[in-house]
Amino acid sequence: MVITERSHAAAPRDLAAPAIAIRDLTVAYRETPVLWDIDLDIPAGTLTAIIGPNGAGKSTLIKAALGLVPAAAGSVEIFVRPYDEQRLRVGYVPQRGSVDWDFPTNALDVVLMGTYGRLGWIRRPGRAEREVAMRCLDQVGMADFARRQISQLSGGQQQRVFLARALAQDADLYIMDEPFAGVDATTERAIVDLLRVLQARGKTVVCVHHDLESAPDYFDWLVLLNVRVMAAGPFAETFTPENLARTYGGRISLLSRLAEELEGRA
């Protein structure tokens, strides 16, 4: 597994700075705020999970970080600069359900789209880009499916194609929207391995996640979100029954079981 290395002039100074710094961010859809006054630092080099109930604004938070939805107030900085200046350092994995998988294209072409940002307007991908795309497909164990039409892939394979596309962006920060949603065990394993590899290479990964049970095994930094930030910090310290209860409003039965488990661990 090889990830092409690039050096950034600003990299050494950045590493101390947070990968994402959000200040006083409020985001509204149709004049109704869905996120209120978010203040959040996500340290570089972490594997961060953003967890919260349905409608907590998790996807909105990462879309705001990517400049996909406008902020009603506040600011987001990626490695201490506005997102517009840092696009090339960010890889994005949208929700799998957000695209039409019957689109006439194959896995390799989708992964190739990851190189478009670096290519800029009008320039076309060439052999170098195709090689990068192949390597990224290989990294998620999908090299054999490069020429497969995307509707003929399983849900998990489609998710891995999306991950490979983000890898092809060759970024320092990866933002993923529910990468584990509805995938098979093989894919789940593959994604976890990939996250570890990325972290070992000094990358930062931020995932919207919905499964409380698997979260402690996969991530080392946690943001609990419900319209505002309920708690954020190192995973073990933040993943407490009190914080979870505050985030979920005591609404899920799983909480009590988890609480017992946590007590047991402690």
Added chain:
Amino acid sequence: MSSEIAVPLTGVLVASACALLGNFLILRRMAMMADAISHAILPGLVAGYVLAHGPNLLAGFLGAVLAAAITVTAVQALERTRRVDGGAAIGIVFPAMFALGTVLVTSQFADVHLDADAILFGNIEFVAFDTLTIGERDLGPRSIWVMSALCLINVLFVGLFTKELKLTTFDAGLAAALGFSPVLVHYALMLVLSVTAVGAFSAVGAVLVVALVIVPAATAYLLTERLALMIPLSVAFGAAAALIGYRAAIAWDTSIAGAMVSATGALFGLALLGAPRQGLIARAWRTRRQRATIASQMLAVHLFNHESGPERDEESRVAHLREGLRWSPQRTGLAIAGATRRGWVDRDNGRLVLTARGRQAAEQVVAR
């Protein structure tokens, strides 16, 4: 009957019959089916005339309804193959039917009433001259009889099957569970729509039927969300547009059907601007007020979040609000003024302090 009465009366009847059905097409998100059907009846109409050796009303009707049935079935079948989406299915079927109709017209009857203009614009201008006679008796313009009958059919259809239409429109699953077949209701609606389209076709032509079906109902939909109110409103808008259009067409010496449709458009435009809840003006006004409220709320939440931390002094400075929240001075001023007026914040030499009421407001906003 003179043209001055027959023409506007026909217009009002056509518009009312169309608008009644339009309500359900709008609510079912099937507005473009009206477009498809009104075009697709052409080959049926022409085939009927060919077989009857002349513009025979009944033969035309039967042919047109058959063509409409073929169209509705073909669109559904195409959608079900899942090789194309719904819009594309419509866009494949109706131009083909219309093209077929045009070919039939040019090859079979260069000389009969169905010339090009009549297909697209209808000939409502001449309805007074086409009278219905039984034996020796002149019963007045035929179109009045036909459209009255159609109006009656549609009123009965909508009146008798309100419950079924409503249920299958808003909750097809429940309707099926209760034994009302959504498919049956769908085909019944399409059948009545085709019959109406045939009747209206001769008066206003293929494209303008679409306007009379969709636009008045859409206008009513902007004004109310209650079906019981939407239906009479749509009929009123259709009838009003017919009368306004007639007067305007006479005044400016132009197409009556075109002017009627332009009038439906004008009424829609007025509703789009001025509707009490959905209208653009009301919406802009509401947005402004909402923005002001949200600004004050954001301020309260911001102060609340930083109340207990060590950063409190910094975060509550008025100057910080502009930099931190990225607000314009104007907006900052507005937010502070709003929050002060609501009794949420106090000023304490250059800093803003949350009052007990402000704290409560902030907690309420973020609690869900």
Added chain:
Amino acid sequence: MSGLLRDLLFDYTLRNVALGSALLGIVSGVLGTFALLRRQGLLGDALAHAALPGICLAFLLTGSKAPIVLLLGAGIAGWVGTMLLLLIVRRTLLSEDAALGIVLSTFFGVGVTLLTFINQRGDANQAGLDKYLFGQAAALVARDVITFAILGGAALLLVLLFSKEFTLLTFDPAFASSLGFGTTRLSILLTSLIVVAVVIGLQTVGVVLMAAMLIGPAAAARQWTNRLAPMIALSALFGATAGVSGALLSFTRQGLPTGPTIVLTLTAIVFGSLLFAPARGLVWDRLRQRHRALSGPMPTPVALVESEGSRP
């Protein structure tokens, strides 16, 4: 057959008609591919209808009947229609298809009113505005074909330049936007190019049949391939084939109008593709089903229960 070929090459009228129709088929085939994949097939229908008042106003304002002036009016009106469509969809509770129907029919109504108004003044025949309703492919002259070639060539060149961006926009707009490709600007560009196709189509097949020219070739092409570039090429080929063979058919048979004949040829291609295209053809689907039913023994209820039970 050789006579027909000779006519195609040397008969002035037929050559222009065939060339014009082929150009329309290519341009609308290419742009229709993107429209179809963005599920905006009927946008072309709305744009074509919305163009009529533009044509009439252009004539009323300038008094000119030069195609380029009228087509410019058509383009502008199509544009205004699109904006209104977006306004209705974004700002009201009305659905997209209602918005399409409203824009299409009311613009056309205004167009008819203006057209009749011009007619009554007694100079419409000189202006020849009527031909935009049904299209008059048979009346295309060399100058029209040159206009088409310039307009269509420019549109195709832009598609070629921005093919990467258009593909991204169509497949995954959020990702496109995260990479810094402005999706609003790209959508506007793509829609403008569709307006160009519509403008060419108005003069050839007319207002009503334009929808078919945008949807048909792309819908047929989609059945033959699972990749975008071949789909675009096939779509252009189908469009051109329909254009040329429609022109030839109406040339050889009396009483076959060109525009409708083109659309009927195209419809035949669409249904042929839906039924017989290699992987996606419905006929093969049906045969496979039957083969499966015949080859294996029919599962008896007992066998079904067992297989259900043995599932992990």
